[in-house]
Amino acid sequence: MLPGLNMPATLSLRNVQKSFGDHKVLHIPDWHIGDGIYWIQGENGAGKSTLFRVIAGMLPFHGEIVLDGYSDLRKAPVEYRLRVCLGEAEPLYPAFLTPADLVGFTASARKSPPGQATALMEKLGITAYKNQPVGACSSGMLKKLSIALAFLGSPRLIILDEPLITIDREARDNLFDLIRDYREQSVTFLISSHQLFETGNIALTERYRLQNTNLVRVGNEK
Numbered sequence: 587m588l589p590g591l592n593m594p595a596t597l598s599l600r601n602v603q604k605s606f607g608d609h610k611v612l613h614i615p616d617w618h619i620g621d622g623i624y625w626i627q628g629e630n631g632a633g634k635s636t637l638f639r640v641i642a643g644m645l646p647f648h649g650e651i652v653l654d655g656y657s658d659l660r661k662a663p664v665e666y667r668l669r670v671c672l673g674e675a676e677p678l679y680p681a682f683l684t685p686a687d688l689v690g691f692t693a694s695a696r697k698s699p700p701g702q703a704t705a706l707m708e709k710l711g712i713t714a715y716k717n718q719p720v721g722a723c724s725s726g727m728l729k730k731l732s733i734a735l736a737f738l739g740s741p742r743l744i745i746l747d748e749p750l751i752t753i754d755r756e757a758r759d760n761l762f763d764l765i766r767d768y769r770e771q772s773v774t775f776l777i778s779s780h781q782l783f784e785t786g787n788i789a790l791t792e793r794y795r796l797q798n799t800n801l802v803r804v805g806n807e808k
């Protein structure tokens with residue numbers, strides 16, 4: 587339960603630890619958030635991408651991660667992953683596939699509602715190059731594709747790792763529209779950005795800083 591609230595946390599991390607060899611990147615004893623938009627800050631190498639990949643179920647870790655008080659990443663990984671989507675900071679896809687291939691595959695795996703994939707490609711300006719192999723796409727084109735993939739299905743939590751890097755102003759405005767639309771359906775967002783995004787008229791719930799392997803609420807730093 588979230589302190590003071592009679593409902594389970596949207597996301598709970600208990601004693602989450604992640605190391606690469608001897609290098610401990612994460613040690614988060616207890617972190618619980620309700621639904622909202624959370625900005626995760628931290629200097630280069632602090633561990634933001636590692637944290638996001640761990641929460642998205644893409645990296646092995648020690649500890650417990652639970653969504654909505656019942657969906658446990660370790661105990662029911664497939665069910666959990668249907669609800670948690672990650673848009674990677676530097677997406678890499680097989681060069682011979684097209685955006686249409688990747689969107690189609692992901693939409694099917696995530697049981698997307700009819701029309702959602704087409705609408706997302708249109709909204710983010712992907713339709714014009716949807717049949718071009720990703721090996722021939724620019725970094726901004728790939729970034730928009732990774733964002734579209736993160737919004738497919740019926741996620742409860744969308745994690746966007748540096749979503750503003752390389753995308754143009756129109757795509758940025760459309761991304762902010764999408765975030766606002768999904769927030770109306772109580773989707774929670776974890777977003778990292780080295781740039782300010784208050785300009786996008788996004789109502790942030792809280793900011794956290796990843797420092798010394800743990801998450802600290804901004805304003806509470808030691």
Ligand SMILES: Nc1ncnc2c1ncn2[C@@H]1O[C@H](COP(=O)(O)OP(=O)(O)OP(=O)(O)O)[C@@H](O)[C@H]1O
Pocket residue numbers: 606611628629630631632633634635636637675
């Ligand atoms: N696959 C890996 N193998 C070994 N070390 C790794 C691996 N991935 C990340 N690291 C290390 O973990 C630490 C955290 O990296 P991470 O990419 O999570 O940081 P970040 O906060 O996202 O950084 P940035 O703001 O520069 O993107 C770094 O010291 C990095 O070198």
